[in-house]
Amino acid sequence: MSRSVDTIISRLETVAAEAPEQAFCIHYSGDGSETISYRRLLEGARAAAGRFQSWGCEPGDIALIFLKHEPELYFSFIGAMLAGIVPSFMPYPNPKQSHDLFWRGHAALLERIEPRLLVVSPELIEQFRQFLPAYADRMRSAAGIAGEGGAAAAPVERQADDVAFLQHSSGTTALKKGVMLSHGAVLRQTDAYARAIGFSGADITASWLPLYHDMGLIACLMLTVTSGATLLSLDPFEWVGAPATLLDVIERHRATFCWLPNFAFNHLAASVRGGAGRDLSSVRAFINCSEPCRAESFEVFARRFAECGVTPEQLQVCYAMAESVFAVTQTPVGLSPRILSVDRDAFEAHGRVEPGEGIRLLSCGSPIEGIGLRIVGDDGGDLPPGRIGEVAIAAPFLFDGYYRQPSLTGLKLRDGWYYSGDMGCLVDEELYITGRKDDLIIAYGRNYYAHEIEAVASGVDDVLPGRCVAFAVPSPMAGTQQTVLMAETRAEDGAPLVRQLREAVLASTGLALTQIVLRPPGTLVKTTSGKISREANRTQFLNARSGVPAQ
């Protein structure tokens, strides 16, 4: 095996050789925790690699990992890469998703991806076999995957430009996009990002983020492994119900970094009891990422935890996406991010950012090393600073495309530039994100397309086919966007239909709709071309909510 090729695995081997007893991860689950050293991580991953090979997997095969919050997450993912297999973390069904649509969505996804293997939590595997019978012979329980007694892994040669893993987007299961990321791209990103934030092997990251999300996978797991740092890993489902656990582990281990989606700043501020005496001063940066970042969320968080040593200088912003592995821009650690006060009329009517009153924009910082950034107008030309356009990105760590979706890849990745669909502008060489070009809804840090939600709703009995519309409305209190569905129906009793719609959208996308408005036939607002208008219905909904009479 060549030792000169720099890969995620070679980085891990180096750390495991130089600091074998260094903690890679302190894995929290329930009331207990388990410390996994770098030596144990590599041993466990090698054992898992041997098992993948004994199950007939070959380099380049796809292995989907459906695991709960258990240490086998790390062993199976790294073990697959050791064997040259391409792993991908996938969300597993939660108890509220035992729905036919959840499994139908997965059957469609598996048909497109054709995975060689599904690694499943022991307690879920019977359910998987029952609902995905066509793939039963490709399913393996993760129980004992990293234990002794298996065949030794045969060496596999890896190249820097080999695809290391797939990162699947959120949204409708059947339509998930698998972002292909090479070893080289991941390392170029994590190296550049580590330099941007001053991250090293001495750092400790506290995280509750799921590993199927790019912020959990790259900023937490990959940055830790490639830097030889330590990850404090909490169960995402347990954290949501008990958010103070994150602050407890930060204090206990003197954590230095913590990545959070915007809503989590509000959730922590609203839902953590007490706090006096808790010391959070060890954190160099709480980094807000993966959904629109709000200055108000930072202010609420800083006020709530000032007594714990939290200062505005600890609160940072990163603009990131899976297609560039992770970070595109980052605010400077140690300084408060800039906040622009912007004239509302110039912003809304003319797409310009000018000093004034009405809107506050939080800076996402400057491009990290290697990033090329353009703000592109409707005509495809570059826009000057202060003008709002689509954010396009070039980088030495862009993705290799969407797995088995060449036309979509061609649409988004053109001449070395990734067209993000995010709208924003540059002011004083810092990026400000202002919205979306398409119908993407970002809620609780995850992405959903309105047209996909509408397609699911349209398939529910009693919804008039095609007569529904989904859109997002801001929720300053929750610090995120909330999703509203309006649907036309002839049903007289709406309660069962509301439940069916909630179930169907949750099962297909993982999104819990915040509000469902049922309307009689022919009452949703249409465009002049006869299509149901998202914008007009959203405006009508917001006006009704705030008591503005209908026009």
Next chain:
Amino acid sequence: MTDRDDIMTKVVAAIADAFLVDAQSLTAQTSALDVPGWDSVSQVSLVMRLEDEFHIQISATALNTIPNIGGLVDFIAQSTGRS
């Protein structure tokens, strides 16, 4: 009014306040899926209110096994020794 009825009244009032729904629409059979806006993040504020009101602790694990409002009332009745 029995203890259980009293708990039911308070639980319904808390849910109606938390998710801005009509208390009249909530029954023992109502589950989180029937209430738009009731998700795992927003339910934490409901849990905090119920914990304060009944002086009990409700773990996320326990809550996830409770199927509906009737089950929540039973859980609180048991936890407070009022069943």
